[in-house]
Amino acid sequence: MKLLFEKSVAGRASSILPVCDVPVVDLADNCKRQRPLRLPELSENDISRHYSQLERRAHGVNNGFYPLGSCTMKYNPRVNEAVAALPGFTDIHPLQPAHTVQGALEALSLAEKYLCAITGMDAMTFQPAAGAHGELTGVLLIKKYHEARGDTARVKIIVPDSAHGTNPATAAMAAMSVVNIPSGPDGCVDLDKLRAAVGPDTAGLMLTNPNTLGIFEKDILEITKIVHDAGGLVYYDGANPNAVMGVIRPGDMGFDCVHLNLHKTFSTPHGGGGPGSGAVGCKDFLAPYLPKPHVGVKDDAYCFRGDCPESIGKVKSFYGNFLVVLRALAYITTLGRESVADAAKNAVLNANYMMKRLSECYSVANTGLCMHEFVLTLEKEAKEKHITAMDIAKALLDRGIHPPTMYFPLIVHEALMVEPTETEGKETLDEAADIFIDIYRQAMADPESVHSFPLTTPVGRPDEVAAARNPILRYTFE
Amino acid sequence: MTIQNDLLYSKSHEWIRFTGDNTAQIGLTDFAQDSLGSLVFINLPEEGDALSAGESFGDVESVKAVSDIISPVSGTVAAINTELLDAPEKINEDPYGTWLIEAGDITDKDDLLSAAEYEAFCSEEG
Numbered sequence: 310m311k312l313l314f315e316k317s318v319a320g321r322a323s324s325i326l327p328v329c330d331v332p333v334v335d336l337a338d339n340c341k342r343q344r345p346l347r348l349p350e351l352s353e354n355d356i357s358r359h360y361s362q363l364e365r366r367a368h369g370v371n372n373g374f375y376p377l378g379s380c381t382m383k384y385n386p387r388v389n390e391a392v393a394a395l396p397g398f399t400d401i402h403p404l405q406p407a408h409t410v411q412g413a414l415e416a417l418s419l420a421e422k423y424l425c426a427i428t429g430m431d432a433m434t435f436q437p438a439a440g441a442h443g444e445l446t447g448v449l450l451i452k453k454y455h456e457a458r459g460d461t462a463r464v465k466i467i468v469p470d471s472a473h474g475t476n477p478a479t480a481a482m483a484a485m486s487v488v489n490i491p492s493g494p495d496g497c498v499d500l501d502k503l504r505a506a507v508g509p510d511t512a513g514l515m516l517t518n519p520n521t522l523g524i525f526e527k528d529i530l531e532i533t534k535i536v537h538d539a540g541g542l543v544y545y546d547g548a549n550p551n552a553v554m555g556v557i558r559p560g561d562m563g564f565d566c567v568h569l570n571l572h573k574t575f576s577t578p579h580g581g582g583g584p585g586s587g588a589v590g591c592k593d594f595l596a597p598y599l600p601k602p603h604v605g606v607k608d609d610a611y612c613f614r615g616d617c618p619e620s621i622g623k624v625k626s627f628y629g630n631f632l633v634v635l636r637a638l639a640y641i642t643t644l645g646r647e648s649v650a651d652a653a654k655n656a657v658l659n660a661n662y663m664m665k666r667l668s669e670c671y672s673v674a675n676t677g678l679c680m681h682e683f684v685l686t687l688e689k690e691a692k693e694k695h696i697t698a699m700d701i702a703k704a705l706l707d708r709g710i711h712p713p714t715m716y717f718p719l720i721v722h723e724a725l726m727v728e729p730t731e732t733e734g735k736e737t738l739d740e741a742a743d744i745f746i747d748i749y750r751q752a753m754a755d756p757e758s759v760h761s762f763p764l765t766t767p768v769g770r771p772d773e774v775a776a777a778r779n780p781i782l783r784y785t786f787e
Numbered sequence: 788m789t790i791q792n793d794l795l796y797s798k799s800h801e802w803i804r805f806t807g808d809n810t811a812q813i814g815l816t817d818f819a820q821d822s823l824g825s826l827v828f829i830n831l832p833e834e835g836d837a838l839s840a841g842e843s844f845g846d847v848e849s850v851k852a853v854s855d856i857i858s859p860v861s862g863t864v865a866a867i868n869t870e871l872l873d874a875p876e877k878i879n880e881d882p883y884g885t886w887l888i889e890a891g892d893i894t895d896k897d898d899l900l901s902a903a904e905y906e907a908f909c910s911e912e913g
Contacts, residue, residue: 474853716851722822773850774876777827 310366310767313359314784317349325353347786366767368711369580374733374741376663378682378714378726379473379521381551381573382580383656385636389576392639393632403627407612414611417604417628420638424575427641427649428550428567429560430590435629436600440547442624443568443587444479444515446600449621450566450591451513451542452483453598457619463512463541469498471521471718473548485512492720496522496675498532507539517546518562519553519680521718523660523726533563542566542595547587550574551730552657552681555650566591575637586633600624655731656681659738663729666742670749674721682728684721685713691723694756698723703770704748706763710741788909789817791883796905797897799857802883809893811860812886815847818909820882823849826875831887836864838890840897845887847875856887859899865891 351359368375375382393399401410421433437443448466455463466480467488477487490506493499497520507514514536518526526532533543545559545567551574559567571586572579579585591599601620602613613628641649657680664673664683674684690696702712702725714726729738752759763769794802800819804812820826828848838844843855844864866889871877877885900908 719852719854774825774827777848777850 313349323353375711378728383730384732385576389636389639429558431593432596433590436625437587439585440570441475448483467514476515511541513542515544517548523679523682529562571637576640577636584630659729685725687723700759704762792902795899797859829875831867861895862890862893865889
């Protein structure tokens with residue numbers, strides 16, 4: 310389809326801007342553009358059709374099943390949008406005096422209180438813009454903690470080999486070195502390997518629980534104890550709390566700080582890449598290091614506390630993506646304490662139901678109960694019949710299903726990572742399972758046929774090598 | 788999958804061609820390039836960098852994933868194959884004809900596998 314720039318017709322316009330009602334200020338010549346911006350010129354009708362056309366070429370939660378593992382593509386209740394669109398929240402400025410935005414500050418404070426209760430933490434910042442940003446903030450807290458105690462030899466962060474790539478990247482960004490420990494045969498942390506890895510140079514361990522294979526780390530109390538006994542801290546990667554929220558708390562498992570992907574677990578539409586919110590919670594002893602400013606109470610009124618001499622500073626301008634925090638608050642408030650736990654339980658139930666149905670023909674990477682997601686492996690099929698995880702994923706597109714996460718975690722070959730979430734009914738799960746199974750049978754009967762899928766989508770199989778090596782990221786004017 | 792008899796191999800799928808008493812070329816095996824799929828980027832160390840047996844000296848990115856390249860020897864980087872930086876696909880096309888780095892001043896090496904041992908190892912793995 311044509312780009313807006315290609316559809317542009319010189320002189321065509323949309324009168325959507327109101328007449329300027331403030332004095333026009335003339336800039337100095339050296340501050341002015343030398344020529345006008347080359348913006349596309351289209352009628353409002355054409356623009357509207359353009360975006361509708363783009364929307365038809367995409368697949369979102371509103372279009373169909375979206376079991377993208379580790380991404381928690383749950384349905385996001387519309388009431389959250391209504392709350393986040395209230396003028397009292399949208400028509401304010403972050404530099405407004407605190408006494409004029411007491412409601413917004415109260416919302417931030419309440420969200421902190423509820424999310425701390427859910428995670429078992431004592432304080433929380435909403436500055437980080439998304440998950441990896443939250444990770445960096447959390448690891449900087451850990452680093453600051455060691456530095457503040459004069460323990461400067463602690464420069465290593467331990468991550469399991471099943472971790473998200475963001476974990477080692479985060480450690481590197483925080484100028485720490487990364488120690489990778491292999492998982493045990495059950496996909497969980499190998500306690501002996503962990504014991505061998507910790508020492509006086511250990512700053513901390515980054516871990517997600519349930520882990521990346523969708524398995525609950527049953528030795529979690531021993532894991533956190535091993536790290537604590539060695540003088541390190543334990544960081545909870547917020548990839549997977551959808552399986553446990555309201556049921557068990559990272560704080561009770563021994564974690565010292567956590568991040569939450571509010572956009573995932575607490576329901577903000579996030580398929581388009583943002584905005585997100587990587588809220589970071591921590592125990593009391595780390596709270597002084599949290600980014601500033603932090604919402605507090607002074608003289609019976611909410612305020613921004615800037616008196617945080619030990620803070621690691623700002624990690625983002627102002628207070629983070631405020632409207633995402635509001636959606637999370639609306640989500641938690643409308644569900645209530647018990648229903649937050651029910652959501653997690655249903656996420657686990659749905660995943661187990663789907664896993665059981667798919668295990669009729671697919672191989673599951675780790676047998677036994679899963680949490681909110683599970684990992685299939687096409688390793689045998691790839692070897693014997695050249696049917697890969699990619700083939701299955703592409704075939705799903707033709708059937709109106711967004712493919713699961715592919716080729717992750719790296720410790721499972723030909724992986725498909727399926728996360729149905731709690732917001733899908735049994736009918737959807739059954740329909741999807743039927744399609745998965747049907748595709749599998751067709752692939753086994755006629756392996757050649759699946760290499761050509763998808764046939765019905767606007768784009769077939771793109772040249773991934775060319776896309777990675779020579780991405781075209783902007784329009785080039787002739 | 789092909790294995791060349793005149794090379795030594797590591798369990799992390801690098802091949803080693805000793806070119807002198809303490810110099811060697813290091814590359815990725817056919818098994819490695821086949822498992823990784825089409826390579827799109829490669830990061831190599833700089834000449835003079837230290838190599839430590841069992842530790843990463845670079846990484847390759849395929850359309851599937853990024854993987855570390857593990858050094859089978861300790862020593863220093865004597866030369867890098869700069870041609871690969873713009874054309875990592877050469878590893879896919881000719882894995883044994885495409886060395887990544889030349890190691891010099893080799894002081895130590897991991898337990899390396901012969902071609903026959905590596906073949907047996909791959910058939911267990913794969």
